[in-house]
Amino acid sequence: MSLPSARTFLGTFFHTPSYGKVECLANALVETDDSGTITSVTLPADEGYAERECAAREAGTLVELGEGKVVLPGFVDLHVHAPQWPQSGIALDEPLNVWLDKRTFPLESKYADLEFARRVYADLVHQLLARGTTTCMYFGTVHVEPTVELARQCATQGQRGLVGKVVMDDPAGNPSFYRDASTASALADTERFVGMVDALRPGCAQGVWPVVTPRFIPSCTDEGLAGLGRIANESGAYVQSHCNEGQWEHDFVFERFGKSDAEALYDCGLLREKSVMAHCTFLTEADGRLFAESGAAVAHCPISNAYFANSVAPVRRLRAQGVRMGLATDISGGFSPSMYDNIRQAVMVSRVREDGVDALVAQDERGAGESRISSVEALWLATAGGAEALRLPVGSFEPGRAFDAQVIDTRRPDADLTGFGVFDGPRDVLDRVLYLSVPENIRQVWVQGALVLDKDEAR
Ligand SMILES: [Zn+2]
Structure with missing residues (x-):
């Protein structure tokens, strides 16, 4: 188990900031402080995106969650x-x-x-x-x-x-x-x-x-x-x-x-x-x-x-x-x-x-x-x-909330969720994950900015 530390997560995140509303944060940068709390969420179209990514990469704090992965709140x-x-x-x-x-x-x-x-x-x-x-x-x-x-x-x-x-x-x-x-x-x-x-x-x-x-x-x-x-x-x-x-x-x-x-x-x-x-x-x-x-x-x-x-x-x-x-x-x-x-x-x-x-x-x-x-x-x-x-600050990817996340691999050989390219937008991707994923698809679990479970660690 890692300890919370200041990190910048690069990946595609889904969350529901209010009842009935879903957001897909594609290729977002989610930054956390050393207590594991989210400090900022930056999308590719936002000002400063390239600079933030570059700075995190140079500091060695960039966590790239990878191709074919989607992230949901814990x-x-x-x-x-x-x-x-x-x-x-x-x-x-x-x-x-x-x-x-x-x-x-x-x-x-x-x-x-x-x-x-x-x-x-x-x-x-x-x-x-x-x-x-x-x-x-x-x-x-x-x-x-x-x-x-x-x-x-x-x-x-x-x-x-x-x-x-x-x-x-x-x-x-x-x-x-x-x-x-x-x-x-x-x-x-x-x-x-x-x-x-x-x-x-x-x-x-x-x-x-x-x-x-x-x-x-x-x-x-x-x-x-x-x-x-x-x-x-x-x-x-x-x-x-x-x-x-x-x-x-x-x-x-x-x-x-x-x-x-x-x-x-x-x-x-x-x-x-x-x-x-x-x-x-x-x-x-x-x-x-x-x-x-x-x-x-x-x-x-x-x-x-x-x-x-x-x-x-x-x-x-x-x-x-x-x-x-x-x-x-x-x-x-x-x-x-x-x-x-x-x-x-x-x-x-x-x-x-x-x-x-x-x-x-x-x-x-x-x-x-x-x-x-x-x-x-x-x-x-x-x-x-x-x-x-x-009444806990968790459950979505917004500044002030704890970084609690599950990283889902949609390309597992025995549990492929990619749908042969028939998806019509991010909601379809999310529904495939919600309805068809199995525990094998969840590869990493983060709580309060710390990696608490990594199923690929032994490799
Ligand atoms: Zn009961």
Whole structure:
């Protein structure tokens, strides 16, 4: 892994500086300072282009990304259950409660073993980087030290990590073999965890942050939820949880509190700036306003939702309401660690939502109204949208943002994306990459101006 240093990158970059808008920066010079922050973007038609290129070449700081390569911003994955990585792709035929009780909780309980945690987390962080994910928000387990180990893996492998020790303090809502010992210990452990992860941040160029993490309302006591809201308020830490994952959770919260999941989370102080809530498929217009006004964000998990959400999230409506929103794999409710797979699924399910599913229903009654999103809008969710959700300066190639990038080779022998010259402009090039690329196409990954993965290094 290289260190951040002042560099000038020469290449063809795609990014989405605002929702629905894509830019191709062909043969651009992207300059960074020695903290890995972008200081300028210069196009061939701009004044001073030749001089800047020449100066960087002479200084030995020019990084030529090469012919046939395109560069995308590193992805921001807003929702990953790191301990579930060993079971990705397994048992997705089960209903959520069976999947949790029979598969997921027994697996997560194994992370009391620090060595097991280290092995799995080292592999997961590497696999996500290899698929272009440069910023990731993780659930760990209820265990403090093993979850700090996940944050340490992010820090040492060069991924920007946001990591939470999970709280499950309600004896009635959780198995006896896997839960917090008490509400008091859950809150004390969370405060200790926040301090331990904060202590890792100095000296970690890309940053690593603690996240206050009630698993979801059904696994926490009222006192536990209120205590976590208080800790988030006092520490200013990030918050993450699930909101309206599926019909069961939606109904459970209504029965317990007589209000929606969003309202209940808000009342506990958990829906706030720097909160990220996964799924949110049942949000009403009023819930959407609560998100927009509180500054909380939605992590859209389109693959996982197909298995467990009993519905398709209203992405287009929530965006129109001004809700902050990004994209997420939701390992292992979602089987794929790839944000590309989730970009594709986000586009496809939005079309299904709009068109409806039963051809025997009249066409004008079949769908849920205008719902479709484009591949460019899905790319925004996976990059700049995630950055906005986390309030981090990443996700696009603009001055002031960290240089987080994935270098994609469109000319791999087993994964050629060049399209035999039928392209009609840069958007076609981008869509080929978004729809057809595989991990092999991603050759280099840069985070905060440092090269953290180089798949051609061994040659
Ligand atoms: Zn989840």
